[in-house]
Structures are given as structure tokens and as C-alpha cells.
Amino acid sequence: MITLNVNGKDHALDVTEDTPILWALRDVIGLTGTKFGCGKALCGACTIHLDGQATRSCITPVSLATGKKITTIESIGDTDVGKRVQQAWLALDVVQCGYCQSGQIMSASALLAQTPNPTDEEIDNAMSGNICRCGTYPRIKAAIKNAAKA
Amino acid sequence: MSTPTNTPKQVETLSEQGMRRRNFIIAGVAAGGGLLIGVALPQLFDGKGDASPAKTAEDSAKNAFSPNAFIRIDKDGLVTLIMSKVEMGQGTFTSITMLIAEELGVDPAQVKLEQAPADEKKYADPLLGGQVTGGSTSIRGAWEPMRKAGAVARTLLVSAASQAWNVDAKDCRVENGYVLHTGSDKKIGYGELAEKAATLPVPQEVTLKEAKDFTLIGKPIKRVDSPQKVNGQAIYGIDVRQPNMKIATVAMSPVLGGKLVSVDDSKARDIKGVRKIVKLDDAVAVIADHMWAAKQGLAALDIKWDGGRNETLTMKDIVSQLDQASSDKGRAAPGAVARSDGSFKEAFAKADEKFEAVYQLPFLSHAAIEPMNATVHVQKDRCDVWVGTQVPALAQAGAVGITKLPPEKVFIHNHHIGGGFGRRLDVDFINQAVAIAKTVDYPVKLVWTREEDMQHGIYRPYYYDRLSAGLDKDGKITAWQHQVTGSSIMARWIPQFFKNGLDSDAVEVAKEPLYAPANIFVEYIRQEPPGMVTGWWRGVGATHNTFMVESFIDELAHKVGKDPLQYRLASMGDSPRARHVLEVAAKQAGWGQPLPKGSGRGLSVQYAFGTYVAQVAELEVKEDEVKVKRVVCVVDCGMVVNPDHVRAQMEGGINFGISGALWGEITVNNGKVEQSNFDSYRVMRMREAPVIEVHLVQSTEAPGGIGEPGTAAIAPALTNAIFAATGKRIRQLPIKNSLVAA
């Protein structure tokens, strides 16, 4: 049994230590807001926060999360910065298919929590691990700037 | 994705004809006692097949009325839109809601959306007709029927109110879900009127609002699906959970078209959580408690494949077959003539100057961010499929074939789609999920890994096109020939419409270039590459042929020493809208103004999907890397339903097209696809995204499609800009290879 603290709640899971957090969240706990896109830390769809750090859950085993706090898209709106990011996303109607956006919002929130007023280059660096096949990049960038100002 | 292949004219005819028939809208009592309006959105391919899509659509209109979208007004006033259509990201739900709300007089934010539940017979019927939602979800198809449906509902509600009050209906108006009486303070909510309205006869004629009276159409209304997509609540196919559900993942024959010989699963069975190993003809699946266990199980299998005849297949084979088929001498059979006006041969022979070029486009993967998946529960007397698909009817037909259950026992539950781009117009992965689920009695969610998704795609065809032009001594085009060679998507996907060897999608745009002279010849030569299954990819025929035509015209301009903008304008036929978008784009982009060395601007202009679009790309080439800096896009898509959606679709479409043009290619070696994930199949990331400026042309013309034009027109703007920057002409995509090779 492995205990994961997700969005403030402890979950005792019967999975092996090497199970990526992604599948523990989606298939065992049932939190499906965190998405699967590549399984190799190439697309960012699975981004969560591990003690506040943006983390690719598809390659991070549950063993690395014991004793830490996992935050997912389902509860990021409970934080001040997460809420601002979500609101900026709504104000600019960023989403298209929306599938990548959980990961985008998690990466953006982590960025703004650490760098409240990021430059374009800082945004590019923090966000270039998150692919959006619908090509919503211009709006993601604008929304991050909006959220920074809010 | 909007419709593959159909010319806008056909769509216009279709909706005009459709709407003249009163029986295109029905009204009646909803379950639970409210008012139900049913409307038939035109289905461009209804699967029955006949000489042409237009004819079939008209026929089906004559033969049967099968509503496929419903508006329900409950007794408590709740307005619900029920559609079997799926939201892929283009804002279709929002736009269609706006069309209804405009005429019905309600706030679009208060319209609730429901996916047509496939298990309620009432709504299941439309799914049975073999419809495909390709073009019908687009605003082009919905523009009139949905407004008219709203107007019918409004008229019935007003009649109900006027009868209740015993006043003239003319003295009543609607506002925000209420009917109001002008001249008194009488006011009554739609909910209270719904039951009565449902019993009144459907009006023979309804008047639609004039454009000047629109309060919603033309406004940047916010998307209805945004809130649930920013907080993780939106449920995509891959998010489906059912009681006792298990997860499966597969390995398919690495060699395309290969077969499974044997599997040693002794190690896999020992892995915690692994439940079952399922052998299929060409694949092995592992069913487990969760995806990790399934993946571990798969990795532990010892699988023997028989690659079959594709075991030695390489790109060289495929390209040389295309080359041979495309040449006049080498081909096995004559091409199918798409257009022949005047005499190309004579005019070409007489021309003062002659130019010929060969252009090539690679196989492409859609690489939708949500990997292919489907959840299926097969029981003795029913089969449930939870999936995000553009083609519920094909999904159902597939499941019927595999389970041998009657169609009314197969239920397709459609979900949000994490990127379609054409990939979800095929049901291969759904069929596979049904075949796997059939072997167990619990629900199974099949999830493809990214690697399987990329290596067993339905790829955009490889095209190998020859273009020839004859010019007079002033550089004017007198003869034009375009020979298209590639696989036929239509022959595989909708064979009823593949007639006399002609694939109308393959020659879209090529058949009607904006620069067509009196002597023009366009033909299609079908050449199927071994092993590869090809299908629709965002922008379809236009993505292919706009690259060809807009590259060629640019080459001609440079050959005769003319400015590419002026040469296009001078060579264009009578097309004021094309001319206008081109001129505005050039002006907004600062066409002709100097740029630093190594930088350049390139143009493209296109008419497709009922929409005119011109693009100017500005980029810099440094050590064989292209940095796209800015794209100016001017779009005339007729009447704009939601300007913000048009902008969003142009931005996204352009970025999608840039990924494809710069880096996209699927290649085969020894019968195996060489790319496997986003490291080997490069796509755009934020730091590579250009500034995109979208300008909309005000227009009262019928609405055109917006999901695909942006993608379709960008590649030649890039290669033309690279020529301006470096003098290197790129005739083969992706750009990354050609730049290095040039």
C-alpha cells in the first residue's frame, strides 16, 4: 500500500512503487482531469504539482510522491494563482479541444507562483514542455500575462 | 473538421433546398411535457451513396426526414439543445447555440447542451441513417436550419401566448425567454407556454431576422464549453469510467499490414494487475486493472509477428512508384480527368515560355493530443461504446459487424474529443476495442500508447504532383496543367463517391485555381502506397493543392521577374473577394517594405470551404532553422457567426499547418513507421509560435467554413517566404529536410 496525498486528501493505493502518478490518479483514484498525451515527458498534458513544483506525472513514480502534496487541475482553482489563471483562460477563451489545457494551466500556475511577472522568454521556457495541437499558444501566452496582472 | 470534398456551392444549394421543405422541421410534445423541435441538419455524406454528394443529400431530403438536432423547452423554461454532433474544439456547440438563441430570443448562456443519448430511441434514429458528421456540424450546414428551428419555436410560443391572452400575435414580442404583449404589461415565460405550444400546428412560413437586427450573431460570445475545460471536469472519451471497468492497451504489428504469429505470455501473467491477454489477427492486447499494469504486461510479452509482404518496404519504393505513376509514360492507366477547358496541349505548345515543376507532400500523422481510445462493454443482449468520434454511425456499424448484435442494441455514447483533425473520422481503434471487449464480460477501456497511435495512424496521403504552365511573351499564363498523383481517401472511406477513377478531394482547389486560364487540364492518378492507410487530415484537399498552386504561381512570378503580389492580382480571374483579401493582407503585412538579410515574406491566397483567405508569413532563416515571426491572415468567410471563433480557428489552424509544413513527416523503413512520439515527430511548441494577426472582412455572404482554411493556406506562404529570404525554392515538404538538402 502506498499513500498519496492528492488535493489535500490521503489515498491508500494498492499499486507497485514504480506506477506513474498519472495512472494512479486516473485509473485508480479516478481523477481524470490530469491527461495522458505521450507517456514520455514530451507533451506536458499530465502536469501536476508536487509540493508546488510542476511535474510530469507520466514519468514520476508514486514512490517519489509519498510524504508530498500532489495538486491536480481539479483543485488548482482553490489556490489564488490557480484561480487567476483559470479566470484569465476564461476571459480570453483560450481553449479549443481543451485536452491539453489541464497541463497548460498547471504549468502556468507553477510559473506564476514562482515568477509573478514573467517575461516572454520566461513564459516560453516554462511553457514549451506543454504541447497544444490546437495551436492555442498566442492565447495561452496572453492569458498568462493577464493572470500576472490580475 | 468541416466537410471533406464538397464545394461550397453544393452546400449552399443544399441548405436552400432543404429549407424550402417545411418538413425539415418538426414540432411536438417532449418527453416530460415540454415543447420539442426537431431539425434535420444536412448530412453531406449520408452513406447511401449516389452520383454526387449534392444529389444524395437532396435525395435523402426527399425520402426521409430524420431530425438529428433537437431543441427542448421544458415546462420550467429550461432550453436544451440536443445534438449527436461532437465538439472537437472548433466552438461548434457555441455557434449553433447562438443561431438558435438569436431567433428564439434567449440568452445563449442559458441554453443547456446535451449529447444525443444513443440509448434513447428518439434520438438514436438519426444515428442509424449512416450519417457522418463531417460537414454537418459546421456552420455552413447549420446556418439556416438552426435559425429556422429557433424561429419555429418562437412562433409557436408566441401563438400560444396570444391565444391565452386572446390578443393578436403581431402585438407580441419575445425577450430573454419571455413572450411580452406590446401595449400592456402582460408577460409570460416560455416554460409556461411550452406545453400548449407543442400542440399547435407547425407554422408554414417563418420569418428570419434580418442581419441588421441580430443581437448575437456576429458577436464574440464566449464558448459554452470553456468552464469545464479549465477545471478538469470535461469528460473526453479517454476519461470514461464504468463500474468494474478494466484498462487495455495493445501492441500492433510493427510492420504495417503484418500478422500475429504467436505470443508467449507466461511472464506477463505474473504481473500484478494483469487480467487477460487477448490475441487478435494483427495485435495483442493486455487487459489489466490500470494502464500501468497493462503496459507492464505488454512489455513482458514475447511476441512473434509475420511482417508479410511489406517487410522490406521503404520510402524509396513508395516515392518511385508515385513518380512512375505520375509520369505520362510510366503510368499503367490514363488519369481521371477532373477538368479540361480549351486545349492545354495546343496552348502549351504555342507558349513563349514553359515552366514545369514537381511538388511533393509527405505522409502526415494527426498526432491529436488525446491518443486513440474507446471504452466498450459487450453483453449478451447489448453493446455500449463510450468514445469521442466524428462518425457515431460508422462506429455503430463496426460494432454491429463484430458483435452480430442488431443495430438497435448497439449504443454509441459520444464524448468530447481531444483533437480530431480528421483522425476520428475513422473507427479502426473503436472496432479493435469492441473485438477486445467481446472476449470478457466487463467493460474495457482500450487506450493506445502514443507510439501505437503514431505508428498505426491513418495518414494524410503522400502527394506527388506535376504542374506545367505556358506563358506568353508578357508573362501572362495561357496554359495550365496540374497532374495529381496519390492515394484516394474517398475510394477507401466513401467508395460510393469515388467515380470513374476520380477522387474529388484529391483535386479540390487544383480543379479551380484562382489563376485558371482558358486552357486548363487537371487530372488525378490514383496510386496506393503499399501498407499505408490514408485518410482525412485538417484542410483536406485544400491543404494539399493550395501548396501546389500557390507555390507554382510564386515560381512563375519570379521566373518572369514580377512581384508575387502583383503577378497574382494580374493573373487572377474575376474574383473580387480573393483580390480583396490578398490586397488587405499585403497592406497589413507591409508587403514590399525592406526586411533584414535572411528574412523574407511570402504570400498565399485560397478559396476553399466557402471561405477566402490570404496569408502573409514573415520569417527568418538561420543555419537551416526557420523562425516564423509573424503571420498576417485576412479571412472573408461570409457572414461571421462568432468573430472570436473565427480568430481562434485561424490562429490554431495556422499553427497546426506550420507544424506540418516545417517538420511533419511520417516515413517508413522496412515496413515500419519510423516516428513514434513527439521527439521524432516534431510539433510546434510555444517558443516557436509566431505572432498571428487575423483580420476579418465584413460580409453578408453565406457563412463559409473556418476550421480548415487557416491550416490549408499556410505552407506555401512559408515556402514562398523562404524563397524571398534565401533564394531556395522548396518543392517538397517538410521544410526541415528540403532546407538542409537545398
Ligand code: FES
Ligand atoms: S503524458 Fe506526460 S508529458 Fe506527455
Ligand code: FES
Ligand atoms: S486545446 Fe486542443 S490540444 Fe490544446
